Amino acid sequence: MEQTTLYDKIVDAHTVKTLGDQGQLLLYVDRTVMNEYTSPQAFSGLREKGLKAWRPSASLMVVDHVNPTAARRTREMPDPGAARQVSYFHENARDFGIELLDILDPRQGIEHVVAPEQGLVMPGMVIAAGDSHTTAYGALGALGFGIGTSDIEHYLATQTLVYRRLKTMRVTVNGKLPLGVTSKDLVIELIRRIGADGATGYAVEFAGDAIFEMSVEARMTVCTMIVEAGARGAVIGADHKVIDYLRDRPRMVKGKLWDRACADWLNLRSDPDARFDREVVLNANEAVPMVTWGTSPDQACPVTAAIPSIEDINDPIKRKAMQRALDYMGLTPGTPMDSVPISHAFIGSCTNSRIEDLRDAARVLKDRKVADGVRAIIVPGSTQVRAQAEAEGLDRIFLDAGFEWRQSGCSMCLAMNDDILEAGDRCASSTNRNFEGRQGPGARTHLMSPAMVAAAAVAGHLTDVRTLG
Numbered sequence: 117m118e119q120t121t122l123y124d125k126i127v128d129a130h131t132v133k134t135l136g137d138q139g140q141l142l143l144y145v146d147r148t149v150m151n152e153y154t155s156p157q158a159f160s161g162l163r164e165k166g167l168k169a170w171r172p173s174a175s176l177m178v179v180d181h182v183n184p185t186a187a188r189r190t191r192e193m194p195d196p197g198a199a200r201q202v203s204y205f206h207e208n209a210r211d212f213g214i215e216l217l218d219i220l221d222p223r224q225g226i227e228h229v230v231a232p233e234q235g236l237v238m239p240g241m242v243i244a245a246g247d248s249h250t251t252a253y254g255a256l257g258a259l260g261f262g263i264g265t266s267d268i269e270h271y272l273a274t275q276t277l278v279y280r281r282l283k284t285m286r287v288t289v290n291g292k293l294p295l296g297v298t299s300k301d302l303v304i305e306l307i308r309r310i311g312a313d314g315a316t317g318y319a320v321e322f323a324g325d326a327i328f329e330m331s332v333e334a335r336m337t338v339c340t341m342i343v344e345a346g347a348r349g350a351v352i353g354a355d356h357k358v359i360d361y362l363r364d365r366p367r368m369v370k371g372k373l374w375d376r377a378c379a380d381w382l383n384l385r386s387d388p389d390a391r392f393d394r395e396v397v398l399n400a401n402e403a404v405p406m407v408t409w410g411t412s413p414d415q416a417c418p419v420t421a422a423i424p425s426i427e428d429i430n431d432p433i434k435r436k437a438m439q440r441a442l443d444y445m446g447l448t449p450g451t452p453m454d455s456v457p458i459s460h461a462f463i464g465s466c467t468n469s470r471i472e473d474l475r476d477a478a479r480v481l482k483d484r485k486v487a488d489g490v491r492a493i494i495v496p497g498s499t500q501v502r503a504q505a506e507a508e509g510l511d512r513i514f515l516d517a518g519f520e521w522r523q524s525g526c527s528m529c530l531a532m533n534d535d536i537l538e539a540g541d542r543c544a545s546s547t548n549r550n551f552e553g554r555q556g557p558g559a560r561t562h563l564m565s566p567a568m569v570a571a572a573a574v575a576g577h578l579t580d581v582r583t584l585g
């Protein structure tokens with residue numbers, strides 16, 4: 117019998133028809149989630165053509181990129197550009213009959229935190245959305261990927277996309293993550309190894325004991341961040357942890373349908389002898405806390421190491437990139453990573469702002485104080501995460517330690533609101549992109565896990581969280 121990958125099974129099940137002989141196909145898309153930043157032109161396109169949304173109930177709209185995260189919330193956007201985007205977003209939700217969670221809604225948050233919370237995503241589904249980190253949904257057994265604005269318009273009008281099948285890569289992670297090492301460290305190490313373009317053109321399936329040992333939220337971190345290696349899709353076979361995560365979510369199927377769905381979902385796996393175009397194997401036992409030193413997520417090393425030497429790099433293009441990155445970051449080869457001082461600490465983003473991430477940070481921050489001269493901020497991934505953290509008393513731990521406790525949104529992950537760093541600021545950040553200017557023009561970002569950000573905030577410099585005890 118032909119052996120098929122999970123990715124191909126999902127694509128096959130959603131293929132409406134093949135289009136010509138160039139390998140394109142018309143792919144049915146089950147669901148989407150839209151933000152105020154990438155959806156406006158799609159709606160304008162529909163308006164110009166006089167088209168309706170074909171299945172409004174399959175979509176959800178969330179304000180997340182531009183909204184302020186100040187402790188007190190209003191619907192007013194202080195920035196006129198953001199105000200226009202949000203008001204057009206509201207207009208589009210109303211006119212096209214799509215549910216909108218605006219910033220005062222108790223279910224509001226970063227789209228990739230909210231969609232799983234609301235039960236919008238089910239195993240086996242295709243979820244395509246106007247944001248690259250839509251790969252997050254791979255953690256729930258769905259195929260998630262980002263699309264451009266014209267594709268959003270096509271989706272809204274037809275519930276389909278013109279799609280080209282990707283190559284498949286399987287990343288098998290054997291072993292067990294050591295204490296103090298998280299799924300974020302693992303995915304940074306993976307990207308360091310395969311490079312920022314290592315998964316370009318691939319859909320990545322994660323497998324292996326260490327992946328299934330992880331919580332669903334930890335898997336979301338891995339699936340979200342694999343975009344930073346260029347992946348155009350991510351997926352992990354659903355297991356009982358996924359079923360437990362999905363049960364009773366607001367938009368989830370219920371009753372007999374739920375029972376039947378669960379049985380199907382657990383069978384939805386790559387066949388044992390399915391062939392992947394590329395295989396990568398990692399050993400979780402060897403994983404250590406990682407930090408980035410450069411301006412690309414693959415420019416990373418263990419926190420216990422020193423910045424690598426330029427002489428060790430043979431490829432002239434990579435050498436030049438490294439020199440430029442070091443100049444921007446104000447760092448020199450040979451500097452031990454744990455001696456690099458920080459001015460800011462940020463815990464947030466769709467990669468690492470869920471309740472487990474906040475619990476990890478709180479464990480480090482309990483009875484400790486943020487170092488003098490460090491400004492530390494926590495932005496929970498959703499209003500629900502915020503409420504859950506408050507119910508557990510985590511907010512007290514954060515506030516007592518000297519962190520600011522904010523409302524949810526993308527915030528300093530990409531600085532589209534007023535949470536923005538100044539030139540020369542250096543931030544330990546639980547986010548997923550360390551590009552030049554990402555957190556503000558001239559600002560310097562070091563990516564790491566939430567626990568490592570908390571440890572850096574306390575120490576005043578990058579530090580190995582395991583040494584704090």
Ligand SMILES: CC(C)[C@H](C(=O)O)[C@@H](O)C(=O)O
Nearest residue numbers: 153154246247248249262530
């Ligand atoms: C704004 C959006 C297009 C972008 C993305 O697609 O990822 C953003 O969310 C990001 O993280 O850079």
Ligand code: SF4
Nearest residue numbers: 249465466526529530
């Ligand atoms: S939190 Fe950051 S990475 Fe995630 S969607 Fe928002 S801007 Fe993009």
